Amino acid sequence: MIGFIRLADRLSGWFGKTFAWLILLMTFGTSYEVFVRYVLNAPTPWAFDMSFIMYGTLFLMAGAYTLSQGGHVRGDFVYRLWKPRTQAAVDLVLYLIFFFPGVLALIITGWKYSSRSWSYGEVSINSPAGVPIFQFKSVMVAAGLLLAIQGVAQIFRCVLCLRTGEWLRAEKDVEETEEALIHQREQELEQRAHS
Amino acid sequence: MTDPQVALLMLGLFIFVVFLGFPIAFTLMAMGIGFGYFAYFDGDRMWRAYNRLSETAGAWDQWSDWIAGFFNNRIFDLFINQTYTVMSNEVLTAVPLFLFMGYIVERANIVDRLFSTLNVASKNVPGSMGVAALITCALFATATGIVGAVVTLMGLLALPAMLKARYDKSFATGIICAGGTLGILIPPSIMLIVYAAASGVSIVRLYAGALLPGFLLVGLYLIYVVGRSILQPSSAPRPTDDEVPDVPLGRVLWMLATSFFPLAVLILSVLGSILFGLATPTEAASIGALGGILLAVAYRALTFQRLRESVYLTARTTAMVCWLFVGSYTFSSVFSYLGGEQVISEFVTGLNLSPLAFLILAQLIIFLLGWPLEWSEIIIIFVPIFLPLLAHFNIDPLFFGILVALNLQTSFLTPPMAMSAYYLKGIAPPEVQLTDIFRGVMPFLLMVFIAMAIVYAVPDVVYYLPNLVYGR
Amino acid sequence: APAVLAQAPVVVKMQTSWPASDIWMDFARQYVVAVEEMSGGRLKIDLLPAGAVVGAFQVLDGVNDGVIDAAHSVSSYWYGKHKGASFFGTGPVFGGSATTMLGWYYQGGGQELYRELTQDILGLNVYGLFGFPMPAQPFGWFKKPINGVADIQGIKYRTVGLAADLMQQMGMSVAQLPGGEIVPAMERGVIDAFEFNNPSSDLRFGTADVATNYYLSSYHQASEAFEFLFNRDFMDDLDPDLQAILRHGVDASAASNTYFALDNYSADLKKLQEQLGVTVYRTPKDILAAQLVAWDALIETLSKDDYMRRVMESQRAWVERVTYYELMNAADLGLAYNHYFPGKLAI
């Protein structure tokens, strides 16, 4: 069970982080558009399509990664006061009945939707450049698959927590500046207490 | 049960489940799909087919087709359509770019330089360190669209300095919490992009409209800090020459130029190009991100490690915001399909409220929601409930949005979910208690309400810039 | 939802591609009124603006999937699925007006070609009908006056369908946006110039705030008509008389839309000129000539596709015969107008 959780975390993390680099492409690509459009008066016909395709791919593919890192916002003002076991019990039920219908729809209906788009080689309507978007529509299927795998891992996490009374956290990853600074401070205080 | 009653049940159940703490994006998705399944379920047709099959003693594959019919509900298509709408949303493309810019600039050691310079420059003003901290926060707010980092960076930098200078604990922490929260109000703010995507108001008008109210709030904060320092000098003693050295004016100006100038160029090129319609917000954000990278390089603060952190954090935060949209688009189209929007609107119009009473009621609800919830949930889920009512009361969604943005400053400061206070508590010395922080924050909440009242009384604070730039 | 009573009306969820405030919502409402009155209350149309269920450009997907039952739109909004879509509204102008081309659709073989495209080629689950033949569309709104082809090079311009390919061919940089997003896009700097369709929509979008030079007359969209889309299963399930009402309602609305448009478009043009300081021009002749040359190039490219070649052959044959009659027969209305209102026309 732990093995599967670690595998799912790594899988989600790998995809999320790899596609995260699209932000650099977006930055340079859109900056290039700004240059040719405003300085050379020769806008590209593809920059706009590229930017939303990269944005959409980035956030979809990062969905499972964010889930594994506990990054999806929760209204957790009550939740965080509970014992881990209570949290796990509630989460387990909600993952089973709330999480999977949508994720399966992403995979199954998303497949139907995008294969229709593949069948006529759909292109973007935003410009006459004809930037393909059928592959972009398939990203939701990929994102759904990653979420499904991560969702199973989250269920395992709940089961594990019900047994041990403790959450199995994801392995250490990048942290928000504020979290990193807070952790650093906690460690300092701990060290001071020990010495 | 009629459809509109089902819609209200949907909303009630949603609020209940939010309290259970399940990730909200997926809660919204589940509610949308579950209730949408009901809304789109064609019982009549299934019943007719059932009768036909049982009369003709249908073959097994006919029956399996019939069973498959239960999985062939249109809600799934609607959900996929809404997901694609979020994927191809032009306004939201600016979100990752502005986040990236913010994460890069956070890591560029700009806050330290700004604060130490302003600290020297403002030495002779009452409450000088508080003033320096607030101005640092306000300037930094024009380069980042999120909170968090500013509060902790300032908490590590300015708070120890203020405590050392014998500032009152709660006064000092209040300043940092309130100042550090400005990033989400002053453009480029992620919150305003999200409001634009939720309401359809032009994002550039929102940016133009939020600028003066943002600075108005900073001004009120400064008045409070300076005023209290004058009336109660013991809460903010003048720093000794040890703590803040006396520096000749020429040197002060030079320090200001070097620490402030690059940031100013970045800010002006980003905000300026948006406000004057020279570039789209997405384009300006990309220039901002590129400029942030160059600035970090110039300050020798850019390592591959920091770049990687920024990239990953951008992906995570973008995913957080945009999956919330995937859920809420589905939720709200089912909600209005069932007639929920209509019921709420009939109920509210039936109350015979005056526009002012409605406005106050709406803002009060948003303020109260800000205690347990965070801005993203409030804007993406709850504000859209008010939006369709605005026309009835003749309230401009732009104006409403600015009031909401001001109002939501308080959501970071009010318990139980007071993110700014928690961040600060996380890095503050152990003798600083959460109660100190909350006590320190109270007067700033009052300033937010005063700012809202001024904006209401003098709408030109909102409209002056948009009218100047875009006419009408 | 379940539990539909026997005598309850059939509710048609119809979404448009227009923002709630656009005059075209009024046009769609004329269809709604006609259908509801003719059906004696057996049909009820729930008319929704763009974005209520799906986005303005996604109504075809929505109707196909049955998320909405019907849509009020234009075919060029889905030309990303097949450029051939654009021939039913925004195709080459061989000389026919929108009425001429509506005639082609119902009498000249267009309907069968449309069926082939949507059902055989794309495999969609929809029926389509065409209504209101629109007056030719203005070249549009510019921040600065334009005096010829040189002045439009590199300009970022909004239009849709094959008109986008046409303008690109002429050296413009083209973006396609739904109507409701045009003026905000202009404010944001996404585009520098645009056309939508008509003076009334332009007035309601607040166009005069972002540009004041308005150019009438153009060959980029001279023959468009509203596209009415219906989900096939939904339509097939209806009683034959209700199907007929939904179909003939399109014809009825084409007529009432026309009268309504003439009144509103002309009054709003006057308002733009007299109250909002808009300068109205006829598009410079060399731009019009360049448009025809650009169409030539496009026709050649598009002809490489067998389906599109057949559509164009069919349209050409129709226009050659019908418009010959129309033009030979037409009274010189300009002459008469000048006679009674001398000096007003600046053509």
Ligand code: NA
């Ligand atoms: Na900001």
Ligand code: NA
């Ligand atoms: Na709060």
